[in-house]
Structures are given as structure tokens and as C-alpha cells.
Amino acid sequence: MFYREVGQYKTNYSADMSVMPLLQDRVGIGIILFIAVVIIPSFGNAFFIQAIMIPFLVFSLAAIGLNLLTGYTGLLSLGTGAFMGVGAYACYKLTTYFPGVNILIWIVASGFFSAAVGVVFGLPSLRIKGFYLAVATLAAQFFLSWCFIRQPWFYNYNASGAIEVPTRTLFGIPITGATASDTARYYVVLGVVVAMTWLASNLVHGRIGRMWMAVRDMDLAAELIGIRLLRTKLLAFAVSSFYCGVAGALLVFQWYGSAEPAVFDVNLSFFILFMVIIGGLGSLTGSYLGAALIFILPIVLRYIPPHLGIPIRPATVDHIQYMIIGALIVLFLIVEPNGLARLWQIGKQKLRVWPFPY
């Protein structure tokens, strides 16, 4: 009843081809943005912003990056953690060499370094396909992890091997380092993530996105109709690594505050891959939903027993949480193999014909 396009006439071609033709969709996005920008910082406590919202946004950005590569182009990649690490370390080196420049510029610039590395490790994708390509990206993951630990140039030769985030300001307000407030950091992360999601949305709805999807569906046929495979695949690697690099820089600079090489190991790659698969391959909404499920749900599960007053030991809660997450993953895949994004789509379709069943 509420979700119909009745009465919304388009009077020119560009309006007809817009990404969100329904007014209700645009209002929905507006409400979400309003909640994110106004409601959450005003009413959320420090734990919610610092330990739930900021990491959720960072992981969503990384999930978008991996989704562009695996979901839209069909190239399975297990090197996400390493590309995030490249972004983080690049940002660190840039800001220690040029401390005067605004940190936001360096966070975005570090994405380009990550993109360059991604292109190098994406070169095998021309010969290797499918699951074997995942192994090639694993080589990237382990090699880069090794670099971060064993090549002291990356962490400026300091004794502990870990990098610390220096305090940087924006318009006089500190946004990195220990003195930065939760709200300031939250706004920075939110701004970057919203801008980059908008960029990704335009990419996948345009010519480049269609090229990627053609390569995913059948790359031999795509080549026959004139899509240059080399450029398309390398572009996918580059853009995906750009997103992962920026996400990595945000992870270290806005969330952790410091980093050791173990942060960007293969477990992080698998973590982001889970988010993408559960959320839905080939869907930006799915990246957010997947990040919410894989990251926020365990935290929620961990706090239910104390909340309800059930006396269980924290270690036992941890074990049960793993079991529940594992079982939920399998359950989700049985119920909807195409991920949460498909469930969301089905929900919208049902909403369109509501209150009728079909």
C-alpha cells in the first residue's frame, strides 16, 4: 500500500533511468542518513559509538571493496586483509613523512597505494580462474603479512614493530590519536564511508559495473563482444583494493589507534569474505547487512546473558557464541543462499503488494 510507484511520473529520460526511482526509497535513505548523522551521536553512549558503530562502518567499507571484486566481477580474493594493511601502513608512512598535510587527504591517498599493489597481485587473474585465483591472492596475503613484520622500513624501524597513530587535527579538532573524541572520529568515518558508498553505487550502476558483471557471468562471451578482459579485471582489482586500503587506514587511524602486523592477517581476509557471502554477493546493501550480522551479532550474543542476569562464565559465553554463529551461518545459507540482500529484496517486494499476499 505504501510502497507503490503509483502517481510518480517521470518526465525526462534521466529521471526515468535514475538509481532510486521511487520516492519512498529516497525518503528511506534520507531517514537512515538522519539517524546516522543526528540520532546516533546524540543518543548513543561511548561504547556503542566506539566499539559498535565505528568498526561496523569500517568493515562495511572493506566489505564493499571485496564485493566489487568477488560479487560484481566474480574474482574470488582472499587477500583483503593484506590490502587493508597496505593502506594502513601507507597512510602511516605518508603522515610521518609529511605531518603537516591533512590526515584525510592521506587516508584517501593511501587507497591509491593499495590499488597499485592490488593490480600487481591481480595480474595472475588472466590465466587463473575461480578457486585457484583465491590461492594466488592468498600468496599476496602471506607475502604482504611477512613484509609488515620483517621489513622494518614499514614501521619506521621502531623497537616494538607496532605503529602508533600520531594526533592529527581537522579544523582544530583532533581526529586521530588518543585525544580525539568518539564523536569526531565517528563523523570522519561516516563521512568517508558515505562518500565512497555513493561512488561505488555510481560505478556499479554505470558502464564499468556492467562490464564487471559481464565478466562475472561468462568472461569468454564478454571478450567476444569487445570487453577488454585485462583492463576490466585489473580495474576491478584496483578499485577493490582502493576501497580496502582506505578501510584499512580508517581501521588503524580511527578505531584501533595503533596496529601490529598481526591485525592484517588471513583471519581478517576470511572475516570480510564471510560478510560478503552472507550479505549477498553483488549487492552494496548486502555488504552493510553482512557486516552487521558477522560483526555486531556476536557482540550482542555476548551481552545477552549478563543482560538477562544468567550467570555464565565469560569463556563459556564465548564458546556458545561461536557455536551459535556457526549454526546461524549454516542456517542462513540453507534458508537463503543468495544472502541477506536477497531477503531484503523479497521483503521490499512483499511490502509493495502489502496488505495483499501476492
Place this chain on the structure above:
Amino acid sequence: MRLHRVLLGTAIAAATLLAVPLTASAADGIYVPLLSYRTGPFAGSGAPIVNGMSDYLNMLNERDGGIGGVKIIVEECETGYDTKKGLECYEQVKAKNPVVLNPYSTGITLPLIPKAAIDKIPILSMAYGLSASADGTTFPWIFNPPATYWDGASMFIRYAGGKEGGLERLKGKKIGLVYLDAPYGKEPIPLLEALAKDYGFELKLYPVPAAEMQNQSSQWLNIRRDRPDWIYLQGFGAMNPTAIKEAAKINYPMDHLIGNWWAGNDDDARPAGDGAKGYLSLDFNQVGTNYKVIQDILKYVVDKGKSQTPKDRVGENLYNRGVLNSIIIAEGIRNAQKVSGKKQITGEDMRRGLETLNINEARLKEIGADGFAAPMKVACDDHNGHNAAYMAKWDGTKWVKGSDWIEPLKSKVRPLIESAAKDYAGANAGWPKRTEPCDKSS
């Protein structure tokens, strides 16, 4: 199929509705959170430590009704040695006004160091964490008694030198360092490099990547090729038993293999069985149940079923380490109550209490820990004390005393710590200068 989806939908909705984070529960008492790891690849080392820590504090609650009449609220937060979960635990416990923080992982301590001064919660990283934080002028909120990793490495060199007939006799010898390839493992390297220059020995490094902890044959093949005279093991968790087994396999003389204090778990030496006889590990607490504190813990906590520790694990090396950590916490709280005059202390009071820490022989006897550990004293500029440790020897089934108390080479260690602290403050622009006043310790 439809029922599936309806059920799933309600499950998700219920889970998201319950996503209301925990509000701070302000209970009456001194809140001491313990960041522990009973899961994950380092659980073997983590579980006995947290057992010892919580048992001692619970014993104080049971036997004395708390400290100064105020009960101690002990709560564990499971981190699995994962920095992500550690930061989340920190955010969660911050709201409940903890008086001190024990992260028990160098990886988690490092990001928390800058936050300690802002959030006014002192961090007690007993003999781990950042070695440079022994400099109290740069790090007023971080404490790491009784000894740093640099002290430990210097004690190892002093012991090796002693066995060779004098530190000068180390000239030309080969000293090997087998370490976990992580910030924790790399800690002793700057000191060992400095001592190598001073005493003329050759330092060989053998890193063990964390993913290869149980697959160390390459490193020990290298050791077989190089034949170092002495080996220092800076390992943790599953790395230690594998290292000791590999050393036994290549017939390396066990009495020349020395582990640091975190490589002295019973579970580290036991898998190698008789092959590990003679293995030495640095230790600053004694082993066994022959001390009044341990007996009290058995009486008031373990026997009454208020503990997670199996009875035969009480008195193990790492269990007693945890007890010692809690002794330091308790003494810090007592000092804080004395210095501030309040019973219900805050983080700032605890900082002053830890800074005036002075556990001397008499005090050790009073709390029933006579001989349990060496006396330790902390000062305003020296948050460590650089106290002595001894060598524990594995006799095939348990740890026994393997040497007398060994002092660290303070003259070598202290200048390095101060320069490292200066480097840290310099690398982090805007590091605050110390403004906290210095109390005179009693």
C-alpha cells in the same frame, strides 16, 4: 519453507532489539576487570594466570572482607588474545569505573597506552607490555614491575656470562634468540644488540612466525647449523612446547636453553618429558603450595568451590604468577587508600597507590608471601624497579630452584629505557608532559 523465513525474520528482529548495550552497573566496591584468554591459541598460558589472579582477589574478599573493608569486584572479560576483542573489552569495562587494567597481552597493551592518561585508568602490565614504559616521567599511567623484558635479557646474559667464567668470556661466542615474530617477541632485541656490542658476542636471531608456531623445524635446523652457545627463548603459548621438543630433537644441551618468564609454564616443558630435563626459565615468583597465601587460597576459595582452578593446578608456575600480579594490585589498592584517605578509590588514586608501591621483606612476611617473590619498589620516575629474578629448572616433572636471585644489568638497561621512552614521545607528536605530582612513598 515460509515458516523457515518467518522464524528467521523474528530471530533477527529479536536479536537486533536486544542490541541495547550494557549500561554501567555502579555496584558498591572496587572494580577490577581481568582481561583474560581462556580460548584461542594462547589459552594454555592464559588460563592458569587468570585463575591465580581471580583466586587471590576472591580470597581477600572471603578472608578479610575485601581491602580496607571494601569488597573487590572481580570480572573477567574474554579477549582470546585478539586485539579487536581486547579493545571492545576496554570500552565495555571503561564505563564501570575500573581502578586498574590488566590487558595481559602486549598486542592489546600497546593501543591502550595512550588512552590510559586520557581516561585516567592506570595500566598494570606486570613484566610485559612496552619495556620503555618503565620510564615514569614519560608514562605516568603505566606500570610494569618487577622487571622488563630488557632486564630479563640482561639477566640471561649475566647468567650465561657467569657460567662461562665472567662476562668478558662471552667475547666471540654465539648467542641465539628464538622469538615469536610479534611485538612481544621482538622486545629484547635492542638490548641484546647493545650488549653484543659491549661484550663482543655475536647475536643470531631466529624468528618464529605465529602461524608456524607448531612447525619450527626450519628454525632449529638453522640453530643446528649455527651452533649458538646459549639460546634465549622469548616465546608464548603453543610456541614453547614445540621449541623445547625441537631443541631436544637436535640434542641441544638443555642447560644452555633459557626461556623468559612466559616460557616457564608446566605445559611448556611437560610434552617433551624427560627430554626437557635441565631446561631453565627465568622466574620471579616461586613455585609450589608451600606459602601461606597459597594455603589461604586453597582454604577459602578452592576448597569451598568458588574457583575455576582444578586443585592439582594450584601452585603451578603461571598460577603463582597470577597470584603475584594480584598481590601487586592489592598492595596498590591499599596504598591508594592510605594516600588518598578514601576507602572507595578511583583510577587516579590507584595511580598514586601504584607509584608508592613498596613491597619489602617485612611486608611480604605480613601477607604470607615470605620468599614467594623478591621485594619490589616502584618510584615516580622508575615505574618498574628492575628487580631480581632467578632461574627455575625443570627436573622432568616439575619446576625447582635452579639458581640464586640474579640482578639485571641496571646500568645498561636504564639508559636504553630512557632513550626509548624519549623516542616514543617524539614519534607521537603531542604526547603530554607529566603533570601528576610525585607522592613520597612510605
Place this chain on the structure above:
Amino acid sequence: MHLIYQIFVDPFVQMGSAPDLLVQTLWEGLVAGVLYSLIALGFVLIFKASGVFNFAQGIMVVFAALTLVGFYEHGVPAYLALALTIAVMFGLAFAVERLMLRPLVNQPDIILFMATFGLTYFLIGFGELVFGGDPKVMIASQLGLPKGAVEFKMAGGFVSLQKIDIAAAIIASVMVAALAVFFQKTRVGRALRAVADSHKAALSVGISLEYIWVIVWFAAGLVALATGIMWGARSEVSFALEIIALKALPVLILGGFTSIPGAIIGGVIIGVGEKIGEFYWGPLLGSGIETWLAYVIALVFLLFRPQGLFGERIIERI
């Protein structure tokens, strides 16, 4: 110039000057390779028969080892504990087939791959809940596995072969031979290969998918148990073992995802290559190159022969 000497000449000089170390390195590589291939064998079995890449193989290894040691610690004699563990692995195979594989018939491979991730998480939580997180000592001697080493002098030095490693090599070869015979010669083996080609076709011919999957997951469980015993005897039984499962991937690439002899040969090549590379060329690059050397070897191999040594050729049609 010095760099070229270091890369191309010096390692061989070292090899020649200390032949006992060379032999020892080769042996260590062989042993490591055999152990990797045991893990890879479990992957191959399941992939061959159900097309699923079982990421949970690593945790199954840990789980099997923990179950065995857990039974023993509760007072069950060693061989009875072994029999009970085999029964538990059968039960696990049955449960996995019933609850996870049956609802996901004919889904794309990546979904099944993801489902095994879910299984991994579940088994990690369940294993830690039941057995605790403490590391345990494998009951090697109680199972009759030999202890000690065989040493022999050679060229000025000595080479020491651990008896348990020799036992591991023998057991692995026997397992590979038995499985190869099973797949080629028996009716059930043929049915397994049919299921690997196409689920739908196998169903239409009358092969019971459920029965086949339970058998193959049980076989993988047995391989996991053998792997767990061998690895556990070498170091200790803890959840850190699960990380080593990733090492099996380069082995699978080299040997082919569907070939059982390929798993052993690929394993040996990777193991030996890794150890020799780390020992002689490692110090040049900063040591610790073991973590990625295997993958780079596999990657180079992939560029020339995408299906591995013994795998089936991938034919793409439009």
C-alpha cells in the same frame, strides 16, 4: 655481483660443505610434506566426492585429536578410546550430511564452501566447550607409536630421523595406497567418482547421495584423526593446529584438487621446496619466508599448469 653470488652460488656451496645438514633438511622437508599431504588428503576426499571444499578439515583434525585424548583422560584405555573416536567421527559425518549437506544440494560451490566455514565456527566453539582450551599431550606411546630417534653418522656430522616421523611417513603412504585402491577398484569408489562429476546425473542413475556423502565425510574424518595423532605427537594438541590447515592449499594446487596420489606428491614437493628454500635462501631475504614460499611455488606452478600435476583439465565452453 655479490648478490648474484649469494643467490646462485653460495647456497650450493653450503649444501656441498655440510651434506649431513642437506640430508637432514631434505628429511625434514619430506616429513613436513607428508604431514601437509595428510591434511590435503582429507580435502581431496571430500572435494572428489561432493565438490565441496571443506574448510572445516583443519578443525576436524583438532577435534578428532581432542576427542581421542579426552576419552583417554577419562580413563578409557588407549585402543578403546581410538575405537570410540572413530565412532564419534562417524556420528559427526552423519550429522553434517543430514543437517548441512542435504538442505544445500546443488547450490553453487561458494555457498557450500561458506557452509563449511559455519561448521568450522561451530566445531571450534563446541570443542572448546567440551574439552577446554588447555593444550593436551597426545597419547602417542600408548597407541604404540615409537619414540626416540634413529641417528646415523654421515660425512662428519650426523643425521637424526625421529622414529615417529618414519611412522608418520609409513602410515600416510599406506593410507594413500588404500584410498587409491578404494576409489579405483570398489563399487563405492566408482559411485563416489560419479557423484563428484555431477550430483544430478548421479541421482538420476540411482546412486544414493546421502549414503555416499556420509561415507566420504567419515573417510575424511578418519584421515583427520590420523593427521591429528601425527601432528599432535610432534608438538601438542591445541587449537593452534587449525591454522596449519591452510598450508594444505598449495599442496592441493600442485597435486590437483581431485587426485589422491597428487596430494602426496604435491605435499612432498611443497614440503621439501619450502624447507630447502627457507634454510638456504631464507637468510638472504630476512628469514621467515616459509609462510609464503609454498604459495609462491604453487602460484608459479599454476601459471604453467592450471589444473595441477594430476588434476582434471578444466574445459570451458560457451
